[in-house]
Amino acid sequence: MSKEQKGKRNQKETREDMVGLIHNLERDEDLKFNRRSFLKSAVGATVTLGVATLPFSVLALQDKEKDDNRKEIAKLADIPKDSAINFQYPTESEPAILVHTKDGELKAYNNKCTHLQCPVFYEKEESVLLCPCHRGFFSVDNGHPLAGPPQRELPLIDIQVENGVVYAVGRQIRHG
Numbered sequence: 001m002s003k004e005q006k007g008k009r010n011q012k013e014t015r016e017d018m019v020g021l022i023h024n025l026e027r028d029e030d031l032k033f034n035r036r037s038f039l040k041s042a043v044g045a046t047v048t049l050g051v052a053t054l055p056f057s058v059l060a061l062q063d064k065e066k067d068d069n070r071k072e073i074a075k076l077a078d079i080p081k082d083s084a085i086n087f088q089y090p091t092e093s094e095p096a097i098l099v100h101t102k103d104g105e106l107k108a109y110n111n112k113c114t115h116l117q118c119p120v121f122y123e124k125e126e127s128v129l130l131c132p133c134h135r136g137f138f139s140v141d142n143g144h145p146l147a148g149p150p151q152r153e154l155p156l157i158d159i160q161v162e163n164g165v166v167y168a169v170g171r172q173i174r175h176g
């Protein structure tokens with residue numbers, strides 16, 4: 001092989017090498033791009049899925065909290081109209097009162113007077129909740145103070161009746 005032929009051949013190989021190298025570089029770029037696109041899509045899908053299912057997770061959590069807070073009080077048949085029973089809710093150290101009103105409604109409150117914590121009783125004559133310590137009166141309908149020293153509402157306990165059984169299912173502390 002002559003020197004001239006060798007030179008041409010080397011030139012040709014060098015050109016082919018360059019083309020191959022450029023091709024490889026482009027391929028690498030494509031792979032990087034594809035990897036990046038895949039990661040972006042995966043992260044996007046995960047975030048979208050997380051956000052989309054968030055309300056269900058929150059609802060499931062709320063349901064669980066409701067179940068945790070649900071506590072049987074008594075059979076409805078054992079609480080005649082115009083009477084009341086005491087129970088503890090949400091813990092054993094928090095006294096509460098359930099009133100079955102003359103109209104057949106069920107109302108429940110924590111029964112520590114919001115003045116100085118004396119127990120509150122159902123007073124049939126007036127259909128009110130009475131604190132005998134300083135003659136504080138609360139409405140049976142909503143637990144708001146009606147007369148006497150108390151200024152704040154009694155905490156309201158949410159009630160549910162299922163298959164003839166009365167349950168406490170939650171509590172609303174409505175005023176600081």
Ligand code: FES
Nearest residue numbers: 113115116131136
């Ligand atoms: S403690 Fe109830 S009115 Fe004072």
